[in-house]
Amino acid sequence: MAESYALQGRTQRSDWSDGGVIYQIYPRSFCDSNGDGVGDLNGITEKLDYIASLGVDAVWISPFFKSPMKDFGYDVADYCDVDPIFGTLADFDRMLAAMHERGLKLLIDLVPCHTSDEHPWFQESRSDRSNAKADWYVWRDPKPDGSPPNNWRAHFGGPSWTWDGRRAQYYLHHFLPGQPNLNYRNPAVTEAMLAQAEFWFKRGVDGLRIDAIATLAYDPELTDNPARDLDDPFRQSAAARANPFHLQHHRHSFNQHDEVVTFLTRLRALADRYDGRFLLGEVGGDGMAVSAQYTAGEDRLQSCYNFSLLGAPISGRVVKDIVAAVLAEVGPGKLTFAVGNHDVMRVTSRWAAEATPAQQKTLAKTALTLLMTLPGKACVYQGEELGLTQADLPYELLQDPEGINGWPHAKGRDGCRTPMPWRDDAPCGGFSAGQSWLPLPDEHLAAAANRQEDEADSVLRYARQALALRKARAELRRGRAELLNAPDELFGILRAEGETQVLGIFNLSPQAQTFALPGNRWSEPLLPSDAVISNGEVMLPAFSCCLLENAK
Structure with missing residues (x-):
């Protein structure tokens, strides 16, 4: 049976000064059009009527560029092409045109801080110490005893430095060894990254979500990061037991603000040459102060996306303190709020771990309503409109390097990345005709989109009402x-x-x-x-x- 959705605002382009709502798609897990078990761009195009029916203003798609997929696309080997697993540039163009026909804007991820170790830039840089790209990445000699240059730790475990025998030096990486950090102290790197961004602006994308801004610049003295105090309760957390990265304050490895602002100013100047382009920056760490700096004035980011509501536990007091800080430090229109994404546990499981299924369904509606009520912009992660819970996957099915390295104290991000359940009466929930890259939990079939279309009190129907209310009410938008x-x-x-x-x-x-x-x-x-x-x-x-x- 063909799926039919009531479209809202089909021809009206969104005004980003007016409280827009973004829908985040993790493409591997959204919809697979060719049966290989991995979602793709054509699958997104197939579901655009569904997306438009939600009443969102824009779509943000996580990386689909050529990549060895060690970090599932956040290790980019070619910024200006589509990885074959997701399709082709022609598929992208068709998808973008179809979005614009429906009045939807498109944001794509720009991953400026690191590339894949298979990127031609890094392959040339590592070949010797005198090539044209020798200092496009962060290379350092070992300490006299052969150990890494300092004590910085990587997000996914181990030191932030990996030895490369060809150059007989260490290179810096804040994530996997396959994600070497670019060196923005070389002006040629900034020019090259701006060229990658301009490629997509010329192709018609409406904006960029800039990944992991905090890791773009570092202390040139390579000062050791200080340890968390021995009596810091966080040292006993599951995160700290899973990865000693969390035992440090990342004071010298991240958020060297002046250099980041310099890059963002150049990127904004480029974006402003293309009418209406929007820049959304991912900010971690000391989010409010950094968000205020990175959105100050009219020559930086239009909005920051941070992790303030992506943690646990939650309470009314916690939300009030977060929103108060936004209003006081950042400004009411400068933040894009989210309660979930592809990197954190599903909100229904994170905020209500011990709740009954009925209570989790209620919480799903409440979380959506909270997003529609807060000042600024809002971002809804795929599946939140269905009230999906976190999938509990066994170790042998994990794909995420963070979960594999942190097991059992941290199970990683696979549980929030399982495939979208489209139909409860189709193999693999209608996501794919083949074996999906991650399993689709049986309990998610009960929340499938087709089933929720027919349920008067479903989360999906409620989500459409909540988004329509925000769009209709100036009080909620601005x-x-x-x-x-x-x-x-x-x-x-x-x-x-x-x-x-x-x-x-x-x-x-x-x-x-x-x-x-x-x-x-x-x-x-x-x-x-x-x-x-x-x-x-x-x-x-x-x-x-x-x-x-x-x-x-």
Whole structure:
């Protein structure tokens, strides 16, 4: 049976100053058009009516460039071509045209800080110490005892330095040894990366999501990173047990701000030569202060995407503190909020690990509503509109190097990257006609898109309502934000535009909570809710939320 979706805003291009919503696609796991078990660009094109039906403004696709896939595309061997596993440049052009026909913008990942060790630039750089690209990467001699130049640790385990016998030197990599870091102290590297970005601007992409900005520049003195204090509770965390990377403060290896800003300023100047191009930067670490610096003025990033809501545990107090910091330090329109992505546990499992399936379904709706209520832009990761939970995969099925290296204390990122369940009545959930690269959990079939189309209270139907409400209400897109005093379990926010107000109350705890409504008269809930309003109070069941508007 052909799938049919009600399209919203089919011909209207999004205004990025106006609270746009981005839908993130991890292409390996979205839709496989040719039966090889790996999602591809043609599969995305097949599902564009579904994506448009959600009411999003833009799509961000994780890397699809030529790559040996040691880190599944974040190790780029050719920035200007499509890896055959995903298709061809012609497939890309067709996909982009089809998006634009539906009024969707397209953002692609730019991975500027490192390449694959199979990239021709690195192959030339490692050949000797005198070639034309000899200093395009970060090379250093060993210490007198032969050990690496300093104590920096890599994200995926081990030191941040790997020995290369051809040059008889170490090279720097903040992730896998197959991801050597570029050296932006060489101006030729900046020019080369800008040329890669311009290739895609000329092809028609609407923006770039810039990966791992923190790792672009480093302390030239190669100062050792300080250790976390011995009494730091984080030293006992599962992350720290899985990888000693987390036992350091990455003060000297990351976020050398002046050099990063120099690169971002050049990239923005390039983007501004192409009308309406949008730059979204991934910022980790001390996210708010860095986000403020990287979005300051009109010559840097339009928005930063950080990890403030991607951790656990969560509470109303945590969300309030995060949003307060954004409003005070970054600015209400300068951050793109997300509750999940391809690098972290699914939000339904991360924020409600001990919850019942019914409570996790409620939380999925609440998380989507929170995104639609916060100031700035929002990013929805594929499957969040279905309420997917984290897949629990055995060690022998893991593909992610982070999980393989960190097992059993950290199981890596495969659990949030399993294939999208499109149909509960088709092999592999309708994702592929072949054996998928990661298994699709049986429990995800119950959340398949086709099943949710027919369920009146499904997460998918609710997601469309929540996104439509944001698009329809100026208060939620661009209105001023006021944070309310509430118990630590609750988060309360008032969005206002002119005389109209939308009030959001979110219960992020596993117990029912009660909140005294402010003095105004309020409407019935704007979205389906199990909240009970009586005598000036709202009672919210576990993990639920309620949106109200001031009554006329």
